[in-house]
Amino acid sequence: MDLKRSQLNEAAEDGLISQQQADKLWAFLSERGMDTPSFRFSHILYYAGGLTAIGAMSLFMTLGWERFGGWGLFFIALAYAGAGLWLTEFLLNRSKLPIPAGITASFVVVLTPLAVYGLQVALGWWEEGQVYRDLHRLIDGRWMFMELATLAVGALMLWRYRLPFLVMPVAVTLWYMSMDLTPFLFNNEDLTFELRKLVSLIFGLFMLVLAFWVDIQTRQQKDYAYWLYLFGVVAFWGALSFMNSDSELSKFIYLCINLLMIVIGAILSRRVFTVFGGLGAAGYLGHLAYDVFKDSMLFPFVLTLMGLGVILLGIYWQRHEANISGYLRGLMPQAMKQLIENRHSF
Template sequence: MKLTRAMLDEAASQGLLDEGQAGRLWQFLQEREQHTPGFKPAHILYYLGGLIAIGAMSLFMTLGWETFGGAGLLFISICYIVAAIGGVEWLRARGLLLPAGVLAAFAVVLVPLAVYGLQHVLGLWAQDGPGGYRDYHYYIDWRWILMELATLAAGAVVLWRYRMPFTVMPVAVTLWYMSMDLTDMLLGGSGFFSREGKIISAVFGAAMTLLALWIDLRNRSSKDYAFWLYIWGVVTFWGALSSMGSGSEFGKLVYCLVNVLMIGVGAALSRRVFAVFGGFGLAGYMGHLSYSVFRDSLLFPVALTAIGMAIIAAGVFWQRREAAIGAALRQWLPDPVRTLVERRAA
């Protein structure tokens, strides 16, 4: 529900609160909204500028930077990090928390470049390893592990110091990278693309998702620290699960049921990422049934339409009795999970 000033004025006119309370409440909500990420022009500019800067020093890093050598890359990255942290402090002092969070994330993104330069200075970079820093974001290789561990450590320190949710983004992406590189280290060569590698990746993604849930359960503030971990955890888990394939229809049915469960979890936790990827998986399974199992059936589209209408009817039934059904279902949940579901629903 979106609260407007007109709604507060109407409540004041009905004697539910006086005009002074309505004004103070509205001022509080406006100030709080400024620090809540949303689709606002200023916020779009913050994130757009931050993502361009982050991309420039990561995904879009050119090979020309290798000419600076290890010492040059280390010096440049340290200068950038110091400047970014200085910008964070300056913005925080003025109450501009969103752009401060973007700059803090930018500082964390620079850590792999600094470690890469340091490894070259110390002569620790394997000569038979990847070609250069640019490959860090494009190729799977166990030699990136030290850079990833340093990034996780730096991200933890920055998050502890500033308590800004966007700084979790580079940490979550690094965990995603690590899931691939650790698999490569354990299985060797192209092991990541083997069935065992996909299983390890799915387990890693599930662990990231459970970590996000644990953070959600412990978080009592209005800041969403679990958002990015949910996204990359679900992407890692669902991507690995969807790439496994199955030689039997039973295996494909299990895959469908997992996606249906993800949609249910997304609805319960108010996390759209579960519902989005669960919907993709469910659509893929329906496509398989249509093009493979029932390709010559005249009744399959009719049956599928009936199922869709039944789901809509279930939605209508749920909406009319949502409070009673929700309360009954929540009684089966552990107390911390029930508290989280009720808080997210509110």
């Protein structure tokens, strides 16, 4: 939960702590929170400026840059990367500002595919008509070389700087790779949409397992797993939701998977599982309403009773949450218990 200043003032008024202690505690928490990403105006400016610069060298790269040629793009990317590294060192070591340092370090990682593309063009690896901006809108196995290089640079930057935001370009690259992996592994004539979805589903699961492993390993440190969870869920849930299903049993299994995602989100305190799981469950209920029971007068009443039952379950959980949580955590390994306690702390 989020601790507010008004809650500390109420605790002081109730005599639990003195007003002086409340003031000192709030000052301590505010100072510690400066290095934690939040909805502060300064942080909004950091991310708005940083993402604009990152987008300029990736999503919003214009065709005019192709005029520089392969070597021109390669050396421009290297020059920008050098400036980004200098800014990262300055912000982290001299100014002690880890959040903007993480953004400038990510800017360096994002420049990697541009540098690789420029080098490939200079060496004649790309035919006429292929442009860099297609990386972000076309699925092509040949992008894999840029993606592998980006992962290598991202891993190197993470090893050097240990800044959580650096996981963002790594996670995005893994997501891109989940789409480009199919044409890279199979011949184009063998590709089907179903095969693409299957590869994306498996790769999404791999990303989620990786995110959980990172979460366990860094449970007492900063949140390095957030972006891996986000894009892992997108790859997994997106592929799962677009798979063809001709039987009601498979659709019901889809519902169960989404309900399990909601439970996992609640356990790990990861909203991305809960949000996408909720969307999937709502989609299944829509299928029941508009396809299976479209002519039934009883369905809305049954659905209302189900909703009320869920509310009653929530009331029961709230009243017995401490006992239930204590019992369930007693069944978990120590590392898992520490992870949950850290994620649920305020």
